[in-house]
Amino acid sequence: MLAANSMSISSLNSCFPVFRRSATGPRRNAGTRVAAQPPTLAILSDPHVLRLAETLEDHLSASSPPPPPPLQKLRDISSESLLSTPWPSRKDEPFRFTDTSYIRNSEIQPVSPYSSQSLGFLGADTDAFSPSLAIVDGYYVESLSKLPELPEGVFVGLLSNIDSDSIMKKVSEYVASFEGDLFWSLNGVGAPDVIVVYVPEGCKVESALHLRFFSLNGSDRNSKTLPVSNPRVLMMVEKGGEIDIVEEYSGGDGNDKCYWTNSVMEVVVGEGAKVSHSYIQTQSLGAAHVKWTSVRQESSSVYQQIELSTGAKLNRHNVHVQQVGPDTLTELSTFHLSSGDQLQDLHSKLILNHPRGVSRQIHKCIVAHSLGQAVFDGNVQVNREAQQTDAGQLTRSLLLEPRATVNVKPNLQIIADDVKCSHGAAISDLEEDQLFYFQARGIDLETARKALIFSFAAEVVQKFPHKSIQKKAESLIRNLLDPTPTSA
Structure with missing residues (x-):
């Protein structure tokens, strides 16, 4: 709940037919009427969001001890934000x-x-x-x-x-x-x-x-x-x-x-x-x-x-x-895999405000199911003071089944004039010339496809700093893309 001079999620419900609790008073019976909150806030509020937030509030108040001041502050600010945030x-x-x-x-x-x-x-x-x-x-x-x-x-x-x-x-x-x-x-x-x-x-x-x-x-x-x-x-x-x-x-x-x-x-x-x-x-x-x-x-x-x-x-x-601050380095590397009826979505935003900032972003995804989807929405914002910025962004997607879907939206917003920035996007199935290269050397088509798919993911997987994680990731990807065990 918010402080006495603030507005809680529950108090706003007085604007709707069912009332649960006032901002500062005890719980009241259903149907009890209290003073309505400002109409502008009521118009902006989403009843579904309010009910969900209230459910979370009630659950914590019933099962948790009083929070320390920083946690209470977080809950108060979040509650107030939800009063005007629709689903x-x-x-x-x-x-x-x-x-x-x-x-x-x-x-x-x-x-x-x-x-x-x-x-x-x-x-x-x-x-x-x-x-x-x-x-x-x-x-x-x-x-x-x-x-x-x-x-x-x-x-x-x-x-x-x-x-x-x-x-x-x-x-x-x-x-x-x-x-x-x-x-x-x-x-x-x-x-x-x-x-x-x-x-x-x-x-x-x-x-x-x-x-x-x-x-x-x-x-x-x-x-x-x-x-x-x-x-x-x-x-x-x-x-x-x-x-x-x-x-x-x-x-x-x-x-x-x-x-x-x-x-x-x-x-x-x-x-x-x-x-x-x-x-x-x-x-x-x-x-x-x-x-x-x-x-x-x-x-x-x-x-x-x-x-x-x-x-x-x-x-x-x-x-x-x-x-x-200046001279700052950011590196983001992502691999998403939709092996079933899944949506894999990455929304990223990098804001560079100071000179000589460097950012590198690579996003890769594989959609291996006809109902699978992937989304990449990447925004790099280079503001006026961020001179001599070096920002690179690349997204690449493999669609391995008909009707598989990927939506990509790479976005560079550059206001500074002394920068080196680039971005790129590619969506495709496996290239025919790559498959032909393997087949020309006696490797069958299925083996060639698997080798190319796994190497596509390896560019990100190999960036993990621990070998144990790399091996775990490689095994996971192989099992999802080829769940049938190989016969001896």
Whole structure:
């Protein structure tokens, strides 16, 4: 709920036939009338969004202790934003090619935390790096996490568990300081806590940090219920610090389970700091996975993101990077695979505001199903002060089946006049001359196609900084594109 002098999601419902709760008073019986809110706000409000937000609010108020001030601030700002944010439709440009009706038409059910004893079947992940955090349906599970002694000053854990006043003060500056869309705000209302990764000035964390997100609570395909989780991560790497993170999302038992993971990660990269970010998404093919990654880079900093997404019925990744200092490097590498009736969607925005910024973006996707879809909407904005910028953007797509669909929208907005910028887009099946090259050397057509498809993905997969992740990614892609075992 918002503060007494603010407007909550619930109080706006007084404008509609069913009233649930006032902004400052206790819950009232259905039908009780209170003073209506300003008519302009009521016109802008979406009743469906208000009901969904209220469901998330009620679930947290019933199951969670009072939040620390930064988390309460996040919830208040998110609630206020939702008062005037409608559910997106295909008429809205950012969702022109992204149909969210799967979520819109489902009965959303917030997930409650599991007991530690009931999660024993997950066991230890032998491939997990140490340190690692386990987050199950949006809730941090200490018993499944491995947090050995970290370098002095490093904090990895929940916002509500921070006992350092200096860290809490620094974190408070950036909680709720970013801006996103409807799903961003719904996460802000529904996140049970914020996972904080804090690296102090000059500290280099030698071991990769593995963030393992599990989605266990799911409904069957014929059910209208869609359990939702709202994990949220804030990462702060101060001046000269370095960290390598692996962010991985996977489903529980059954590849057809239906659920909605609505996730947010905020990254602050300080002056001269470096963050290497590996992101892997292999959710159930019946799931909805909506992800926000927002990055703020200060001068001379480096941010590298490598993404592999093969899961979810509806997968949308919003990447927003802002360079707020000169001599800054941003690298984004993405591989999406639609092996079934799936939508794989990447919406990215890079804003360069200072001189000598460098950005490199490569997006690759394969649509291997006649009902599969892919979307790339990439925007690079080079503002007037960003002189001597070097920005490159490339998207390439393979359509392997008739009626497979991809929509690409590479976009460069350049105001500065002393820049070196380029972008390109290509959509095709495998080239005939490439296949002929293999066949001319005695390699059959099927083997040639497989070799070319796997090499198409390898350009991104090989960018993962860890061999174990590369091998895992290669095996996953092979199994999805060629599920039948090869006979001996």
